[in-house]
Amino acid sequence: MSMLMEDLQSKSILIVGAGVAGLSTSLHLARAGVQVTVLDYQPYSVNGYSPSDGCDAASADVNKIFRAQWLSNASSYIADGHEVHYQKLAFEARDVWVQWNQDLASTPWEELPEALSPKMTLFHECGFVRMPHHPDAPVTNFEKDGMKTLSKDQLAKHYILSSQEDKKRAKEAGLLDRLAAFRWEGDGVLDMTGGFTVADKACAYAQYLCTKAGVKFVFGAAGKVVELVKEDNKVVGVKTEDGQTHRADLVILACGGWTPSLLPEVCDRLETTAGSVVSVQLPPKEDRPDLWDKFSPEKSTVWTKGFNDAKAAPRASIYGFPRTEKGIIKIGYRGIKFTNFVDHPLAPGLRISYPKTKYTAQKESRVPLISMEVVKDTIKEILPDLAEYGKIVDTRLCWYCDSLDNNFLVDYVPQYGNTLAVVSGGSGHMFKQTRHGCLLRKDTEYTRLWKWPMPERESIPWVDKSNGLEQGELGPRVLRKVVMAEQPDWQ
The missing domain is CATH 3.30.9.10 (D-Amino Acid Oxidase, subunit A, domain 2)
Known part of the structure; x- marks a missing residue:
């Protein structure tokens, strides 16, 4: 996402989706001094992301695999050759997971939400x-x-x-x-x-960190986004199920499997x-x-x-x-x-x-x-x-x-200038990548790999480049x- 930090610090940002993509993105933005509000229809502050209590997002699960080596040969091809971008990112994320275990263990019990305790392990290094x-x-x-x-x-x-x-x-x-x-x-x-x-507990901990960093969360019907609000070919906010309009300088869609239903323009690639x-x-x-x-x-x-x-x-x-x-x-x-x-x-x-x-x-x-x-x-x-x-x-x-080629899609949507962005296309691999601070950097290997539109498939030496998306109904x-x-x- 080619955006400079100084451009963002003066903007208000709405993130749609409080799963791992929305949480990680909002955490890095908030820690960089950006005003962020996250909306989601799930009452995560009440159910603690527990899949047995009504949560149906992919992030709200009892566990997720962490692996880094597999990614080095899976989705890390770009036009200028074979680079181990995802492997590098995953091993960086691994350090964060290990640190989170230590940080949670040292947090006083009374400071944590009901879903968490200092005795919990978020990342199990079991092999x-x-x-x-x-x-x-x-x-x-x-x-x-x-x-x-x-x-x-x-x-x-x-x-x-x-x-x-x-x-x-x-x-x-x-x-x-x-x-x-x-x-x-x-x-x-x-x-x-x-x-x-431990995915649900990790999300609950990430939400706790976001709240400490100043992120505002809107859950339930008041946070269920039903459409984007547009003016003069720009996205100026979102409308929620309760009829309210939430305005912002930048809207980021990070709602996993619900992303295509809010953004028709993405349906040919997600x-x-x-x-x-x-x-x-x-x-x-x-x-x-x-x-x-x-x-x-x-x-x-x-x-x-x-x-x-x-x-x-x-x-x-x-x-x-x-x-x-x-x-x-x-x-x-x-x-x-x-x-x-x-x-x-x-x-x-x-x-x-x-x-x-x-x-x-x-x-x-x-x-x-x-x-x-x-x-x-x-x-x-x-x-x-x-x-x-x-x-x-x-x-x-x-x-x-x-996504078409298993690469993430993290970029502005061209039709709307710098008012609408997408953080999606996890293809089953988004959860392990907690380090979305790279979204704030300009012109990195990641912004080139995750850009809109996606790289030409002919330049990506993958055997299966369509990921099944071309089958349709x-x-x-x-x-x-x-x-x-x-x-x-x-x-």
């Missing part, structure tokens, strides 16, 4: 194991190429499971026990720079898509303390299977976490990113994909049957304890905002075309 789609498959060139860009210290925390030398290093470090929950004799990479964030999430409950702790210990963040690890392997799709791209404090193990599937097309609320004749959750007007708490089948097959294949003792207790769709990913899993399918 991250990446497995190919099949035990006979080797570590992919994708993985190997990504590891070439790591520093010596970062590379030392990576272990290739087929390497006897690496397995010896991992054993000496006491790390092989973290793989005890898995039945897997194949290759893979154990990445001890990775782990997971699309709202859903991953599938299945929750598996362990037996009560008093009955099976051994399983609670084995799957704990202290003894287990985040895992993925078959990611970035075209031969394995669509029955791959599955991931899971250690257990939560309630004994829930979350397993997600992104091999197929589903869509839900509706009429655009502001642009007659335009059809867009729109979130459909258990809390929206169009309610949906199920996941597609193919997602459930992949989850169950994976549990049977690599998680024998879950197959025997676990119980599926919940399903839901998690709605992201995908005629494609096979549309929810109304797929069979949904019912409760009997959970068994």
